[in-house]
Amino acid sequence: MRRLLALLALAPLAACGEANMAEQPSARTWDKNNFFPQGMTMRQPVAGTVPRNDPAKAAPQPATITESLLTRGRERYGIFCTPCHGASGDGRGMIVARGFPSAGQLTTERLRQASADDLYRAISQGHRAMYGMGQMIPSADRWAIVAYVRALQRSQDAAVAALPPEDRAKLEASR
Numbered sequence: 796m797r798r799l800l801a802l803l804a805l806a807p808l809a810a811c812g813e814a815n816m817a818e819q820p821s822a823r824t825w826d827k828n829n830f831f832p833q834g835m836t837m838r839q840p841v842a843g844t845v846p847r848n849d850p851a852k853a854a855p856q857p858a859t860i861t862e863s864l865l866t867r868g869r870e871r872y873g874i875f876c877t878p879c880h881g882a883s884g885d886g887r888g889m890i891v892a893r894g895f896p897s898a899g900q901l902t903t904e905r906l907r908q909a910s911a912d913d914l915y916r917a918i919s920q921g922h923r924a925m926y927g928m929g930q931m932i933p934s935a936d937r938w939a940i941v942a943y944v945r946a947l948q949r950s951q952d953a954a955v956a957a958l959p960p961e962d963r964a965k966l967e968a969s970r
């Protein structure tokens with residue numbers, strides 16, 4: 796430990812002599828290293844380290860779709876997906892309007908047929924120009940978003956006859 800502290804104390808002095816601070820001595824992961832007892836550069840993670848992406852922590856797909864799940868999904872969709880896919884899933888979000896590659900419609904026949912796992916995977920790992928969001932959206936929220944995407948798809952592919960009577964009456968009245 797004392798050796799390490801001594802080395803850390805010297806590091807700034809060593810760097811001062813260099814015109815280019817980007818070029819400082821450094822150890823590479825797989826190099827031998829006499830500084831540490833096992834002779835390895837690589838270190839074990841500190842006790843209690845939590846992996847960023849622990850597959851064991853993946854939440855199972857919810858068995859039932861509840862209103863609170865959809866509400867959560869709508870909120871998270873609004874935060875993470877609307878900038879590209881738009882509020883209705885038409886693929887014309889704000890940053891697409893500013894030049895990002897078209898994000899694609901989420902309500903196409905193909906994506907209506909896609910499994911929930913496919914949608915979940917697209918969110919987690921990304922798809923073409925879309926980056927994966929597994930690191931920033933917890934697993935349970937990704938399922939909530941999938942449920943909301945299903946609701947968006949349904950909302951744009953429902954027969955008038957399938958509407959509850961009161962909604963149907965409102966629609967008829969607005970014609």
Ligand code: HEC
Nearest residue numbers: 875876878879896897898899914917918922923924925940
């Ligand atoms: C930075 C912009 C961006 C964001 C944010 C984004 N997407 Fe995408 N998404 C894209 C692009 C671009 C594609 C690929 C379109 C193509 O080339 O087919 C795509 C494709 C998809 C696909 C289609 C996969 C397939 O098989 O065709 C799904 C589903 C999807 N996104 C869902 C989402 C959801 C849900 C969110 C929010 C959690 C989200 N995306 C956030 C840009 C984005």
